[in-house]
Amino acid sequence: MSTSPSHTQVTMDTITKLSLHLLQITHTLHDKVQAGELESINDLQQQRATLVSALDTASRQPWPEQVLIKSRALIEQSRALEKEIIANLTEKRDAISHEHNQLQQNQKARKAYGSFS
Numbered sequence: 856m857s858t859s860p861s862h863t864q865v866t867m868d869t870i871t872k873l874s875l876h877l878l879q880i881t882h883t884l885h886d887k888v889q890a891g892e893l894e895s896i897n898d899l900q901q902q903r904a905t906l907v908s909a910l911d912t913a914s915r916q917p918w919p920e921q922v923l924i925k926s927r928a929l930i931e932q933s934r935a936l937e938k939e940i941i942a943n944l945t946e947k948r949d950a951i952s953h954e955h956n957q958l959q960q961n962q963k964a965r966k967a968y969g970s971f972s
Contacts, residue, residue, distance in 0.1 A: 874929035877906040881933040
């Protein structure tokens with residue numbers, strides 16, 4: 856009996872590692888968005904896209920059920936975080952839009968007031 860890992864075992868580790876890495880990157884992205892550090896999210900989004908593509912390719916392989924269950928659980932956690940990220944970014948966008956509209960109204964009011972001086 857050989858003790859070296861078979862191709863399937865190495866590949867199983869690969870899909871699990873990809874799923875875990877996706878969760879880690881998504882968690883980092885979530886933390887950055889919550890902290891308002893939006894300037895650094897483009898790189899994280901690109902990393903996520905690369906990982907999703909790699910997972911798509913890896914998922915076409917035949918997998919034992921236990922590996923699929925573990926990988927799906929990690930991916931579901933990533934999806935839940937992604938939904939929170941979208942909600943958070945939407946909230947930030949709406950708040951910025953509201954502030955922008957108030958600034959425009961104030962600017963119009965200043966112009967109107969300036970014409971009476």
